[in-house]
Amino acid sequence: MKIAEFGVESWLNEWEKSATYDISQSTIASMTIDELLAATGDDREQFFDQLGQAKMNYGWIEGSPEFKQLVAGLYDNVHDSQVLQTNGATGANHLALYSLIEPGDHVISEYPSYQQLYDIPRSLGAEVDLWHIHEDADWYPDINELKQLIRPNTKMICLNNANNPTGTLLDKAFLQQVVDVAKSVGAYVLVDEVYLPLDDPSAFTSIVDLYDKGIATNSLSKSYSFPGVRIGWTVANDAVSDIFRKYRDYTMICGGVFNDMLAVYILQHRDQVLARNRKLVMTNLAILKEWVANEPRVSLVFPKAVSTSCVKFDIPEGTESFCLRLLKETGVLLVPGDRFDLPGHARLGYCTDETTLRTGLSKLSAFLRQFD
Template structure:
């Protein structure tokens, strides 16, 4: 089995720890456990005692009953037994694709998007067609192009909603068209839903609530600000979930006892966490908008209050070399668009602390003045 280098992960593995002003990430500013307790207004004693006194065995293999119940309640038509805990959404995507895709299967993947969604199927021997997004249509793919790509034997359509790196959200009406096309040939629709639009989160409809052959992956890493917990989940119908169980035994035993306890605690307080993050995202998005309006060498299709954006840079060099020089000379980190097959663009994560964001944007503007 051969697989392409994971472009964005390779870049971040090399450079993120050397950044002084990291405005590359797609996570809403990560929290410490102390910050989480402050957001929730809780005393640390109960959580600390639970962590210290729980036996460090394998714990609940699929995730604790509390975890599965709390996740299922985030959806309209999901039972706890359909929820499987994973090692982040990365582990959820891998499990779903590893379980379902075989050599010769036809897969349609949104492109560019999270690289797992097209390069893992390729590595498994699938015939992958890329369903391209278009800047001219606010980074949405064209539904008519999907109609041309679909085949009688299409096994799966893979989407990232909202999209990484552009932040574009596919609304309910658009997703219903995708479901109708998939249903016409019996294809599955896998959607990585880690980016929740926090301007109107209540209006978002998950694929699992739209389609019996929908598969949803998600985690606590992005909208919930806890990538360090490394807890995600995958949900599908009962039949597919049982398939996942078999393959999961080969890829993951459990999520970790402490990780599960923290995940349950975060989900028990998700209303407070999301309200806190909504305020941060909307505040930082306004700062970002104002900066773009005043920066002549940057343009952007603004995201819908999700934590990632894709800026277009008007510069006479490759964005990869520019981003590397930017980091080494100013300490500001972006992800060059080449890592998403989008040369001329860069991922800018605006949902960090205000000081880092403002300083990073100011230094980026100053660095861009060399081309004036």
């Protein structure tokens, strides 16, 4: 099996630890456990006593009953049996694709988006058509283009909602159009749903609440600020979940007792975590908007209050070399758009802490002055 290099991950693996001002990430500023406890108001000693007394066996293979119940409650009509714990959303996406896609299948993938969603199907021998997003349409794809790409044998449509790196959210009406196209040929719709619009979470609609053959993947890494816990999940109908169970045994035994306990605690205190993150996102988005308005060499289709954005540069240099020089000369880290097949752009993660964001943007503007 051959697979392309994972563009964004290989860039971050090489450069993120050398950054002084990291404004490249798509996580809302990661929390410590102490910060989580401060947000919930719970007793620190009692919390760690409970963790310390837990036996470190394999635990619950599919995720504890508490975890599955809490995740099921995030959707309209999902039962615990439809929830499977995974190693982050990357593990969830891999499980869904590995379980369902075979050589010769036809897959349609939103593009650019998270690279797993098109390069894993290719590596499995599927024929992948790319459904392009359009900057002049606020990074939406065109539903008529999907209708032209669909085939009687299309096995799956893959989406990233909200999109990485653009932060564009596909609304319920548009998703319903996608579902209607998928239904016409009986295709699955897999949606990576790790980004929640925190200005109005009710504006988000999960694919599993629209379509019986919808598959949702998610994790605690982005909107919940805990990438280090490495817990994600799949949600699908019972028949598909049973398929996943068989393949899951080959890829993952369990998420770990400690990780599951912490994941349960985070989800039990979802309101407090999201309140903290909503304030951070809205404050930083306002800072980003002000910066763009005053930076003549940058334009941006603003994200829907999710934790990733895709700026466009007006510079006479390729963004890969520009971002590397920016890092080495100023300590500011972005992800060059070339890593998403978006030359001339860069992923700007504005949901870091406010000081890092302000300093990073200031240094980026100063660096851009060389082109004036």
